[in-house]
Amino acid sequence: MYRTTYCEVSETDTIHIDKTAFVDTKGRERIFRGMSFVSEGDIRTFPREYNPEISDDMLREYSEKGFNLIRLAVVWDAVEHEMGRYDDEYISSIADIIRRCAKFNIYVYIVLYQRHYASFINGGVGAPLWATDTGNRTYMRVKYEASQLQYFFNPAVGNAFDNFWDNKKIAAKGLQDRYAEMLNHILPFFTNKRAFLGIDFMNEPFPGSSCLRIFRSAVSTGLKYLVDDEKIDTPTVVKNYFKGKNRYEIFKLVESEETFNKIVNSAGKITEEFDRTKYAPFFLKMAEDTAENVGNSFIFEENNYCSNIGMPGDLPETEYKNVVFAPNGFDLTSGTTADESTANNMRTDIIWKRHKETQDRLGCPVIVGAWGKHSGADRGLAHISHELDVFDSNKWSSAFFKYTPAIFKAPIADVLVRPYPVATAGTLDYFKYDAHCKIFEMQYSQKRSSEIETVIFLPCEPKDVETDVPYIIEGNYFKTVTSTGVHKIKIKF
Numbered sequence: 320m321y322r323t324t325y326c327e328v329s330e331t332d333t334i335h336i337d338k339t340a341f342v343d344t345k346g347r348e349r350i351f352r353g354m355s356f357v358s359e360g361d362i363r364t365f366p367r368e369y370n371p372e373i374s375d376d377m378l379r380e381y382s383e384k385g386f387n388l389i390r391l392a393v394v395w396d397a398v399e400h401e402m403g404r405y406d407d408e409y410i411s412s413i414a415d416i417i418r419r420c421a422k423f424n425i426y427v428y429i430v431l432y433q434r435h436y437a438s439f440i441n442g443g444v445g446a447p448l449w450a451t452d453t454g455n456r457t458y459m460r461v462k463y464e465a466s467q468l469q470y471f472f473n474p475a476v477g478n479a480f481d482n483f484w485d486n487k488k489i490a491a492k493g494l495q496d497r498y499a500e501m502l503n504h505i506l507p508f509f510t511n512k513r514a515f516l517g518i519d520f521m522n523e524p525f526p527g528s529s530c531l532r533i534f535r536s537a538v539s540t541g542l543k544y545l546v547d548d549e550k551i552d553t554p555t556v557v558k559n560y561f562k563g564k565n566r567y568e569i570f571k572l573v574e575s576e577e578t579f580n581k582i583v584n585s586a587g588k589i590t591e592e593f594d595r596t597k598y599a600p601f602f603l604k605m606a607e608d609t610a611e612n613v614g615n616s617f618i619f620e621e622n623n624y625c626s627n628i629g630m631p632g633d634l635p636e637t638e639y640k641n642v643v644f645a646p647n648g649f650d651l652t653s654g655t656t657a658d659e660s661t662a663n664n665m666r667t668d669i670i671w672k673r674h675k676e677t678q679d680r681l682g683c684p685v686i687v688g689a690w691g692k693h694s695g696a697d698r699g700l701a702h703i704s705h706e707l708d709v710f711d712s713n714k715w716s717s718a719f720f721k722y723t724p725a726i727f728k729a730p731i732a733d734v735l736v737r738p739y740p741v742a743t744a745g746t747l748d749y750f751k752y753d754a755h756c757k758i759f760e761m762q763y764s765q766k767r768s769s770e771i772e773t774v775i776f777l778p779c780e781p782k783d784v785e786t787d788v789p790y791i792i793e794g795n796y797f798k799t800v801t802s803t804g805v806h807k808i809k810i811k812f
Contacts, residue, residue: 454478484601
């Protein structure tokens with residue numbers, strides 16, 4: 320059992336890792352529900368101004384809605400805009416957010432956030448200018464409807480990542496070495512905070528210039544199946560994608576499990592090689608270089624960017640016992656104008672199945688690091704609910720992407736705010752929520768009698784409770800103290 324000593328938050332407890340579960344000092348299995356809080360700064364300014372503004376009122380509402388976890392973005396450019404000069408005011412503002420989270424029973428882990436590698440590309444955020452070696456390629460200021468295409472078609476992005484993975488020297492020191500120095504500077508600001516869970520070394524590690532080969536392989540495989548399908552007017556489909564008004568209708572043709580699997584598997588050798596030869600060495604280097612400052616906190620390991628949509632990865636097992644697998648996963652259409660109407664359960668089921676296989680191989684707990692983006696139309700909301708069902712079936716914690724101050728006034732709130740077992744006295748056998756019938760069920764096995772509470776979050780007052788245990792309801796929480804045995808709880812809303 321691995322222990323982290325900096326997570327005691329008010330009435331909650333220090334959190335441990337026990338195989339694939341989070342367990343507190345009272346022996347209760349824990350589930351975390353959260354969101355990503357991302358402040359990318361004002362892109363109209365240079366240097367960009369980063370002002371993460373999270374008020375106590377926001378945290379109070381967040382906690383009252385049942386959320387007890389924040390995935391909090393930290394930006395390298397904000398920390399070290401000039402080489403070797405750290406903005407301790409910015410870092411302290413992050414530390415203050417973590418400190419205040421403790422008052423509201425909210426745990427926090429930080430993620431070094433990047434998108435398109437650097438903060439000076441339009442729509443991008445991440446590395447400072449001095450840490451961005453594009454190999455003499457200038458950043459094209461191209462506006463793509465899907466921002467992901469900056470990764471694939473902007474050669475400067477690929478080159479910048481290539482140089483980072485190769486630890487190319489900047490002023491006589493490798494980029495990754497400077498990155499580790501930056502991490503070691505910020506960690507002491509956080510590790511003495513009771514709410515701090517740990518650190519994710521990089522959001523969505525991107526394979527670099529090899530991604531163009533990955534993209535070509537996926538597209539050519541998809542087109543092959545379109546051409547071979549006589550029922551599809553391939554020329555019209557392709558023409559609509561590039562010039563039509565309904566360009567993302569093409570994704571409705573990728574709703575066969577066999578076709579989707581063949582598309583995402585087509586570049587598997589490239590993505591797996593990246594994990595083995597580039598990403599894994601980086602992760603292990605960061606773990607080793609920051610071990611003293613990480614202390615007993617957790618280190619979060621994401622999948623590579625391409626595995627977000629189901630492409631194979633090959634993260635290795637490590638000797639570290641404080642690892643949390645923090646996979647990201649998004650449907651093909653996430654981030655496009657078509658995502659609300661084309662969200663597909665089959666495609667994301669394949670993504671989460673692959674991440675479950677990785678968890679089983681690594682033997683560690685999971686907090687899904689980023690997921691969602693389908694938050695408007697009915698089909699999108701049903702898709703979000705389905706993904707939560709998958710997480711529940713795997714007993715996974717998660718952090719929806721992403722929090723906005725108005726999120727609890729939006730339709731997505733009715734989907735995200737749902738019952739779950741916050742703390743279970745013993746082993747949580749299973750839990751599930753039928754959103755259509757509004758019925759929550761769970762079962763847990765308790766090996767010893769104790770005065771320890773099992774706690775379930777309730778989104779509203781229940782209409783009926785079926786259980787073999789005595790209980791009370793305090794505010795939005797169902798609480799019970801039980802003896803040894805197997806216990807079942809069924810709550811109808």
